[in-house]
Amino acid sequence: MNCIVCLKQVPDTETQIKIAQDGMSVVTDNVKWVMNPYEEYAVEEALRLKEKLGGEVTVIGVGPKRVTESIRTALAMGADKGILVDDPSTIGSDSLGIAKILAAVIKDLSFDIILCGKQGVDDDYGVVGSGLAELLGIPQISVVVKLEVSEDGSTIKAHKEVEGGTLIIESPLPALVTAQKGLNEPRYASLPGIMKAKKKPLDIKTVADLGLDATQVGESGSKIKIVQLTPPEERKAGQIVEGETPQEKAANLAKLLHEEAKII
């Protein structure tokens, strides 16, 4: 079972987001960059499949050199090799652009299953996975919280989280799955794992290496253009509900919700 994990590097979820002077980007000084949390589940699941069924786990990232750290983290967790597409022409790619780059990397690899996180916690698009599946012409199952592979390794059964319940979906392999929180508990990289990861192969590729035309990716190939970034509307702190006892406070709150907010 050869697994491919596509990963993104994102600002840690504790990051305060500041909009840059240009009004179109986010200030990245002092940002702590981490592997996208949903990709941690994807890496973990790939490792579990490998442990059960053998094969290799390849991790692919797109972005500047700092992304090697996240790929190394995946290698330290137990993945076998990494590929980073590091090319200035990829900057400003939209989801479809990233999917094109990933598809170009993957077309030369042999794989049974591709795992991605369900979305990046930065741009929150969540469409790289489905775009990639479409470009490769393979089925997709998104937002998966449980994954089973048949004994002969030819099909999967995935539990997909939907509003109010879970769908159980079967698919032949190869297929692409996007990971939701709950799929597993990602392991930490062990010290020996970190040492070993340093010697594992990590290829750096350019867009030209992939046979892609630079105008198809990056800002020039992007179908979505950011015009402006704005901070969320400031919420003003409201009132502290008065009262001597919890009962009094509760009574006053109930009254406010009923009479002032008219919401109950």
Place this chain on the structure above:
Amino acid sequence: MAQGIWIVAEQREGELRKISYELVSEGRRLADQLSQPLTAILLGSKVKEKAKELGKYGADKVIVADDERLATYTTDAYVTVIAQLAQAHEPVIILLGASVQGKDLSGRLAARLGVGVAQECVSFSLENGNLVAKRPIYAGKAYATVTFKDSVPQMATARPNVFELNEPNESRSTEVVDAEFSLDDSQLKTKVVEFQQEAGSKVDLTEAERIVSGGRGMKGPENYNILEELADLIAATVGASRSAVDAGWRPHSDQVGQTGKVVSPNLYIACGISGAIQHLAGMSTSKVIVAINKDPEAPIFQKADYGVIGDLFDVIPALTEEIRKII
């Protein structure tokens, strides 16, 4: 030439979901501004009678693709059919719901049509006839206004619970037509084998009008019954903070925040939640926020319309009693 605005309605087990009406309502507003017709696309099995419902909210026309294989959503079947329809009719804008289904569908459909898709939008406007969409990024820590390039149609998904519903007009006339499409069984790779409904008939957090959420201050899973009781009384859904989920007290599907669900109910009651930034990002678009917390310094109070400083184990049961008296 490309023309018309489309919305893709959503049904489950033959019943239209609320997001369908929200899409028609918003689509109507855009269609009026562009002086173009609004068409709703409805896929399912034996769903034709539902088409009129979409008309009442503002659809001029409903194209119905009725087929047993479309009864339940699958990516393969729905993308195949809608892509064919879009290629045949060339709408300028397609709006879908930012539901689990809509997000799955829109991503693949956009890739098939080679166009951009703006996800989880909270408002739309038009500039020189082109769609301008506003969408949260970093789970709402910032908002991006985006436009489209080389995209016909321009595709976007609308976040549930954000767009106002039109008053249904019973006398509106709507043209209902059968879709022309071809669907080959060999195109259908995935198969839905089962739908496991969550216990109880609670509304999903992303669609809930009211949410009662509990965090680390709940002290343990056994204490959520006081939230359940309040939630039952006011028809709310129970949510949780990341720390409560990571502690294993609540299932991850209950998590509100950046690695959970982003919600925008009319009423959000945060109980024993301090208000970590990744939690605040996920709920700060709620219309009314109530915070109940022992710690007067908790950041959640900076976002709350009504703050109660006190022990939630005293305040919540008392609140439940007080509300019971009122309603």
